[in-house]
Amino acid sequence: MLFGLSLYFDLLLGLVTLIISVVLYLRYNMSYWERHGIPYIKPNLLLGNFDELLIKRVPTGLFGQNMYERGAGHPMVGIWALQTPSLLIRDPDLIKNILVKDFNYFCDRYSGGDGDFDPVGRKNLFMTNNPHWKTLRTHFSPIFTGNKLRNVYQIMMEISDGLTDYYKEKCGQDGATFELKDLYTSSIEVISSCMFGIKANSIRDPDCTIVENANKLINNQIKRLLEITIYFMVPQLIDIFRVQLAGSTTNFFRNLCWDSIKQREKNGIKRGDVVDCLLKIRNESKFEDDMIVAQTFIFFAAGFETSGTTTSFCIHYLAAYPEIQERAREEAMAIKEKYGSFTYESLSEAKYIESIIQETLRLYPPMPILNRICVKDYKVPDMDFVIKKGTPIFVGIMGMHKDPEYFPEPEKFDPDRFSDERKADIKPQTYMPFGEGPRICIGMRFAMLSIKLSLCSFLTNFRAERCAETQFPVKLVLGTLTMMPENGLNVKVVPLTSCK
Numbered sequence: 001m002l003f004g005l006s007l008y009f010d011l012l013l014g015l016v017t018l019i020i021s022v023v024l025y026l027r028y029n030m031s032y033w034e035r036h037g038i039p040y041i042k043p044n045l046l047l048g049n050f051d052e053l054l055i056k057r058v059p060t061g062l063f064g065q066n067m068y069e070r071g072a073g074h075p076m077v078g079i080w081a082l083q084t085p086s087l088l089i090r091d092p093d094l095i096k097n098i099l100v101k102d103f104n105y106f107c108d109r110y111s112g113g114d115g116d117f118d119p120v121g122r123k124n125l126f127m128t129n130n131p132h133w134k135t136l137r138t139h140f141s142p143i144f145t146g147n148k149l150r151n152v153y154q155i156m157m158e159i160s161d162g163l164t165d166y167y168k169e170k171c172g173q174d175g176a177t178f179e180l181k182d183l184y185t186s187s188i189e190v191i192s193s194c195m196f197g198i199k200a201n202s203i204r205d206p207d208c209t210i211v212e213n214a215n216k217l218i219n220n221q222i223k224r225l226l227e228i229t230i231y232f233m234v235p236q237l238i239d240i241f242r243v244q245l246a247g248s249t250t251n252f253f254r255n256l257c258w259d260s261i262k263q264r265e266k267n268g269i270k271r272g273d274v275v276d277c278l279l280k281i282r283n284e285s286k287f288e289d290d291m292i293v294a295q296t297f298i299f300f301a302a303g304f305e306t307s308g309t310t311t312s313f314c315i316h317y318l319a320a321y322p323e324i325q326e327r328a329r330e331e332a333m334a335i336k337e338k339y340g341s342f343t344y345e346s347l348s349e350a351k352y353i354e355s356i357i358q359e360t361l362r363l364y365p366p367m368p369i370l371n372r373i374c375v376k377d378y379k380v381p382d383m384d385f386v387i388k389k390g391t392p393i394f395v396g397i398m399g400m401h402k403d404p405e406y407f408p409e410p411e412k413f414d415p416d417r418f419s420d421e422r423k424a425d426i427k428p429q430t431y432m433p434f435g436e437g438p439r440i441c442i443g444m445r446f447a448m449l450s451i452k453l454s455l456c457s458f459l460t461n462f463r464a465e466r467c468a469e470t471q472f473p474v475k476l477v478l479g480t481l482t483m484m485p486e487n488g489l490n491v492k493v494v495p496l497t498s499c500k
């Protein structure tokens with residue numbers, strides 16, 4: 001009996017010692033930034049500052065904005081990605097150093113991590129680390145030159161005309177209420193046709209395989225939201241939970257990739273698009289099969305949602321601000337009258353419409369947080385502080401876009417901030433919806449072109465109006481990485497012919 005009691009006592013003592021040791025370790029780890037003399041945002045003992053994302057399920061953009069605001073007055077603040085001490089950079093000059101000038105120290109992303117599981121999710125141009133990233137970027141950059149964009153512009157126009165016809169049929173004489181997800185479908189069609197040479201006819205056939213799989217990528221079921229949050233914000237968990245970034249669509253992308261390559265080899269046509277690049281990479285480099293598939297996946301995934309969301313938010317804002325819409329329409333009409341149609345060249349005259357897109361991207365940047373990882377110890381200029389190799393780095397774009405110091409009255413929708421007269425007032429590295437530096441969005445010009453064309457076509461054929469279902473301000477889905485409206489974006493679309 002005495003022996004039994006003593007065993008229990010020993011076990012209890014061991015357990016208490018273990019708990020105390022773990023707590024002491026966690027507390028020590030959470031004092032990392034204090035010990036390094038860096039101001040920090042008070043963390044949760046277990047989840048660091050990511051409790052907001054993982055438990056409170058704050059949308060990622062707002063999470064970044066909260067952290068940014070709580071770090072006011074400091075060039076950078078310490079946070080914890082779970083247990084990993086990380087930095088949120090706030091100062092525009094330091095951001096420039098990290099993203100541009102001293103890129104060699106921060107050339108990899110934190111998202112995705114560097115494990116081997118899920119090559120489709122991890123080894124694509126967006127996620128992959130060096131030296132693969134550099135090889136891939138060099139291969140894919142020529143797809144986005146001015147000449148190549150001019151070549152695919154005709155395809156964009158056909159898709160935009162198809163969408164206009166579809167809206168006209170659906171609107172009838174008096175107009176109809178639309179959940180703007182048709183604009184997503186149109187973006188899917190733009191990406192699949194321009195990047196892969198695949199005409200999916202998805203606007204007329206929204207149940208086709210390509211749309212079905214695109215929808216799986218952006219659905220807001222908790223499992224999908226967690227997969228994406230883990231991938232971007234806590235990649236340490238990817239291997240543990242065996243998360244796949246393409247989720248259940250991974251095999252769809254495998255088939256899409258190899259079918260497109262086989263088809264292209266068979267017909268021998270050169271289009272200078274993603275598929276041509278995939279062929280070249282496969283023939284020239286030592287990339288494994290799934291690393292080729294990974295590129296198919298990322299051009300599709302990074303391209304359609306971002307452009308679709310931005311076009312939808314633009315039209316939503318046009319419905320909310322009729323006077324801005326009218327001014328934009330006058331500009332689009334004048335261009336159409338001058339050139340007969342919206343040619344590639346003529347779109348460069350749509351300056352006000354461009355500023356509407358820029359202002360929409362300021363308020364709703366589809367990718368609201370940038371991240372990098374420090375790949376070798378970095379002495380911060382003008383500070384007695386070295387960022388250690390392996391430290392995750394975050395830049396909260398949304399926080400900067402909503403900082404009244406850089407954008408007075410930040411919640412006001414004011415496209416004139418980006419007018420020729422005023423845009424010089426915008427401090428560099430405070431407006432970065434496409435990121436910055438060598439890892440800036442490779443599809444930026446492509447995206448701006450297709451969104452501008454969609455808006456010009458829309459404005460010269462329809463008027464967007466508020467309706468009972470229009471929600472203002474928009475509520476975002478909790479726990480998403482991107483800007484997903486909770487109840488969709490609904491507006492009434494009225495054909496211009498029936499407007500007084």
Ligand code: HEM
Nearest residue numbers: 126302303306307367433434435436439440441442443447
């Ligand atoms: C409104 C539309 C879009 C927005 C706002 C957007 C935004 C972004 C952002 C913020 C990044 C990260 C940049 C950084 O870390 O500095 C990025 C990267 C990327 N985007 Fe986009 N994007 C858009 C459209 C597109 C399109 C249409 C494509 C493809 C056709 C695309 C393909 C990519 C790729 C492949 C990367 C990774 C680049 C690299 O790491 O080298 N994006 N995008």
